[in-house]
Amino acid sequence: MASRPQLRIESGTAIDWIIFDRPDASNAFSAALLDAFSDALTTLAETGASVIGIRGEGKGFSSGVDLSEYATGTPVEDVARLRRNLDRWQAMWRHPKPVIVAIHGFCLGIAAQMPCFADMTIVTQDARIGEPGIPLGGGYIAPAWVSQVGAKRAKELAFLPGNHVDGKTAVEWGWANAAVPADRLIACVEALAERMAKIPLPVLTMKKRSINRAMEAGGFLTAVNAISESDAILHFEPSVLELRERLAKEGLRETLAQFRGESSTEIFIRFKGDSADG
Template identity: 30%
Template sequence: MITVSQTGRVLNITLNRPDDLNPLCWQVLNELKTVLDGVLKDDTVGVVVIGAAGKAFSTGYDLREEHWITSQYPANFEDHVDIRQDRDDVHTIVDYWMKLWRYPKPIIAKVQGDCLSGAGELLGVCDLAIVSERARFGHPAGRDLGIPPSIMFWPMLIGLRKTKELLYTSRLISATEAQQIGLVNEVVPHEQLDDRVAMTAAHIARAPSDNLSILKEVSNTWFENMGMESSVRRGADLDAIYHQFDSFKDFFRTLRNEGVKAAFKKRRDLFG
C-alpha cells in the first residue's frame, strides 16, 4: 500500500492506493511505521518525504469494514458501539500519531491533491508541508462521523478561531488559504511540486542527523510544554463520545445498505 525509494539522504514514501484516493487504514499505517523504524538509526537517511500517488493525497480514514481503523465497525451494531472499547481504540490511534510526531528525523508532507479529515492527522505530524496549488484541506466528516482525536493539530497550527470555523462549517479550503493561515509552508505550481520538495529535502538533509533531531525536539517541546498531548488525549475521549451520536450510526447504516455514494449524498442533503 506504500512504495519507497531513496535519493541521496532523502527517503521518499508514497501512499499508493490511487484508485481509492489513498485512504488510511492500519495496513497503511503499519507499513509506514515499519519503513520509518527501519531507517531510524540509518545515517544515510536524513529527511523523509511522504507523498501520494494519484489525484488525492488522502481522503482520510478508510470507511470500508475490512479496513476500518477501530475494532468495532459501526454498521454491525443495532444500537451503539461499546464506548469503552472505542475509547481504547481511539487512544491507540493517538499513540501512533504521537510517536510519529516525535520521530527524530524531519518529515516533509508533499501534498498534490485533497488532504481531508483523518489525513489531516498525518499532515499535522509532519514537520513541513509543501503542496500543489490543486491541494484542498478540510474535515467534511465533522458533520456526522466525529473528530480525528488530534483535530488535525489545527489549534497549534492555525489558531483557535480558524479551527472552530473549519470544524463548524466543514468547508474545504484551498492551498492558498491553507498557506495564509499557517497550515502549510509553501504552495507551488502543480507541475513543480516534485522538484521543489526534492530540492528542499536535499538542502535540509545536508545537515547531520543528530543536529536535525535536536532542532526538531526543541521546536516540538514548546508545544508539548503547553499541554498539546493532554489536549489530544482529551480529543480522543470526546471522539469516542461523538461516536455515540445518532449521526455516526446513521451514516454507516446508509453506507452498508445503500453504498458510499448514497451516504455522502445524504450528508450533503442534510448539512450542505
C-alpha cells in the same frame, strides 16, 4: 496472486520517500497501510537519508479513513483504535529525522490530521484539505489544527460538513509552509531536503526536539491526547448511529450528497462579492 503492497519506500541521497500506494482506493488509510507506515518510520529511524518525505500516489494524498473497514466495536475498543492512530502520528513527532509531508489533490479526514505532527508541510496550490464529507464523529481532527491555525479557524473547519481549504488558504492560515504548482511539488520538497541534509543529523535532531518542546509547553500534545475519548463518545451518539445505518443502506455517494455544499472559503468569497456589487 499476492496482493499489491499499499505503501512503498523510495530511497534517495538527501530524502527517503514514504509513498501511500493505494491510488485505486484514493489512498484511504486501511489497517494494512497504517501498519506499513509505522513500520516504515521505524526502519528509517536507523537507516537511510537525513530527511523523510511522505506523499501519495495517484490523484491525491489520501481520502482519510478506509470506510470499508470502519467499525467502532465497544467504546473502549474505539478509543484504543483512535489512540493507535495518534500514536502513529506522534511517532513522526518524536522521530529523530525531519519529516516533510507533500500534499497534492485531496487530503481529507484523518489524512488532514496527520500533517499537524510533521515538521513541514508543502502543498499544491489547488490541494483540497479538510474534514470528512460525512460527520460520523467529531472533536478528533480539528483540535490538532488549533495550535497552527487558531481556535476560530479550527471551528470554521469543523462546523461545516465536508469543509475544506485550498493550498493557498492552508498557507495563509499557517497550516502549511508553502503552496507550489502541482508539477513542482516533489522537486520543491527534495530541494528543501538537500539543504537540510547539509546540517549533520544529530544537530537536526536536537533542533527538532527543542522546537517541539516549545510546542509541548504550549499544550499541543496535552490537547490532542484527549481527543480519542471525545470522538469515541460521539460515535455512539444516537444521531451518529442513525447516520451510519443510512450510510450502510444508501451507500457512500448518496449519503455524501446530503452534506455536500460550499466550503467556508467559497461562502465568504460569495458574500464579499455581493457586498462589493452592492
